[in-house]
Amino acid sequence: EIVLTQSPATLSLSPGETATLSCRASQSVSNYLVWYQQKPGQAPRLLIFDASRRATAIPPRFSGSGSGTDFTLTISSLEPEDSAVYYCQQRSNWPPLTFGGGTKVEI
Amino acid sequence: EVQMLESGGGLVQPGGSLRLSCAVFGVTFSSISMTWVRQAPGKGLEWVSDITDGGRTYYADSVKARFTISRDDSKNTLYLQMDSLRAEDTAVYYCAKLFRAYVPFFDSWGQGTLVTVSS
Numbered sequence: 001e002i003v004l005t006q007s008p009a010t011l012s013l014s015p016g017e018t019a020t021l022s023c024r025a026s027q028s029v030s031n032y033l034v035w036y037q038q039k040p041g042q043a044p045r046l047l048i049f050d051a052s053r054r055a056t057a058i059p060p061r062f063s064g065s066g067s068g069t070d071f072t073l074t075i076s077s078l079e080p081e082d083s084a085v086y087y088c089q090q091r092s093n094w095p096p097l098t099f100g101g102g103t104k105v106e107i
Numbered sequence: 108e109v110q111m112l113e114s115g116g117g118l119v120q121p122g123g124s125l126r127l128s129c130a131v132f133g134v135t136f137s138s139i140s141m142t143w144v145r146q147a148p149g150k151g152l153e154w155v156s157d158i159t160d161g162g163r164t165y166y167a168d169s170v171k172a173r174f175t176i177s178r179d180d181s182k183n184t185l186y187l188q189m190d191s192l193r194a195e196d197t198a199v200y201y202c203a204k205l206f207r208a209y210v211p212f213f214d215s216w217g218q219g220t221l222v223t224v225s226s
Contacts, residue, residue, distance in 0.1 A: 034212040036152075043201055043216035044144075044152065055214060087152055091211045095165045097154040 002026055002090050004100035012106045019075040021103045023088035028068045032092035035064055035073045038102075039084045047086075048073065075105070083107045109133045109215040111202050116220030123192050123224070129185040129202030129217055137180040140205040142213060143187050145198035145222075155200070156187065159208045170196075192224045 003026040011019055023033065031051040036044040046055040048064035051071060061076045075082055088100040115127040129141070143155040156176040157165040164176050175188040185202050199221050203213035 036213075038152075043203075043218055044213075045216070046212065046214045049206065049212050089152075089212060094211055095154075095157075096167050097157075097211055099152040099154070102151045 001096055002029060002093050002098050004088050004090055004098055006086075006088060006100035006103050008103060009101075010104045010106065013078055015078055015080060015107060017078050019073075019078055019082070019105055021073040021075075021086055021105070023066075023071040023073070023100050025069045025071075025090060027093075029090040029092035031067045032090060033064075033066065033071045034089040034091060035062075036087045036089065037082075037084045038087065044087065078105075078107055080107045109204055111204070111215065111217035113200065113202055113217045113220040116200065116222045118223045118225065119192055120226050121193060121224055124188070124190045125192065125222060127187040127189065127200055127202075127220060127222070129187075131183050131185065131202075131204070134204070136178075136183040140208045140211075141176075141178065141185045142203050142205060142211070143176060143185075143200055144203060144213070145196075145200045146219075147195075147198045150198075153198070157205065157211060158185070161208070189222070192222075194224050196222060197224045198222060 005024045033051045035048040038044040052064045085102045110132045112130045140159045142157045158176045173191045177186045199219040201219045202217045204215040
């Protein structure tokens, strides 16, 4: 089973700043890494797939990078609505599919 | 726009059973693969089970032999039969659509249904 470790656990930033979230895999997942955003009381929303491809209707200030075992989600020009928990997920080696523990972003 | 509506959650005693349903709208259901993902209170996301458009199924070890995923294409509905429930199965259960068969990430999600296992 591939373990995904996200850091930091919590990120507190101000509007307009840039958030940098990390996801590290216990073994290579190539570029098969996905990012979701989950706001309180809501279902997750797909942001990024295949490490760097934005999902439909996701603004360009959300960007993903990385390959192998180290991945980054960058959110530029933070807005208050970006307050959420962000999860990474690997689809390289399944079952099982695995998620990271999440990073909470507070604006 | 794809929409999903889960139902069937509730309070059940340990050892009991429950069947969740997920009605899907806005897409040709028979051509899509589906998943169940759960989230325990205050915790992260945990994959539970997938079913392909062809009916092939996959399960997390934590639910294997206790949960059964199925689909009724004539009713555009996904199911999760949960037996021998344990306290650790307490969670919000989400159904979601796979991007494509055998490409397991999820581009549309339901709003979730809460399952509480407690005596």
